[in-house]
Amino acid sequence: MRIRCGIQKSEYDLKTSAMRAYWTECVSQAMDDCGLLATPEQIESIAEAVEIGHENYGVAHGYDCIPNPDKLEIVKLEKALREEQEKIVCPDCNGKGIEVSYGGTRMSVSACFWCRGEGKRKP
Numbered sequence: 001m002r003i004r005c006g007i008q009k010s011e012y013d014l015k016t017s018a019m020r021a022y023w024t025e026c027v028s029q030a031m032d033d034c035g036l037l038a039t040p041e042q043i044e045s046i047a048e049a050v051e052i053g054h055e056n057y058g059v060a061h062g063y064d065c066i067p068n069p070d071k072l073e074i075v076k077l078e079k080a081l082r083e084e085q086e087k088i089v090c091p092d093c094n095g096k097g098i099e100v101s102y103g104g105t106r107m108s109v110s111a112c113f114w115c116r117g118e119g120k121r122k123p
């Protein structure tokens with residue numbers, strides 16, 4: 001059964017319990033450092049609050065709204081790759097990228113106007 005983000009339920013449960021154990025240990029250590037006593041249930045409750053606060057930190061401070069430059073670069077590169085893969089062999093120059101024209105006894109060779117000398121172009 002899938003929960004979210006493609007994570008299987010068992011993987012999600014493992015990550016959740018590992019994170020909760022981490023926060024419980026952090027809270028327990030902090031309480032020891034301050035000389036405070038608490039029941040395991042109280043420590044668990046405080047750990048849950050700290051964990052939720054940690055999860056929502058980005059939303060509370062606007063970090064989730066800032067575009068990730070790496071993701072923007074990936075989107076740009078994927079678009080460029082898609083456009084390159086969609087190109088076809090230029091039918092006007094048969095993929096050579098050059099056009100040869102004759103005028104009397106003269107011959108002229110130039111870059112293909114349609115594909116700009118690449119030999120491939122958009123369909």
Ligand SMILES: [Zn+2]
Pocket residue numbers: 090091092093094095096097098112113114115116117118119120
């Ligand atoms: Zn061409």
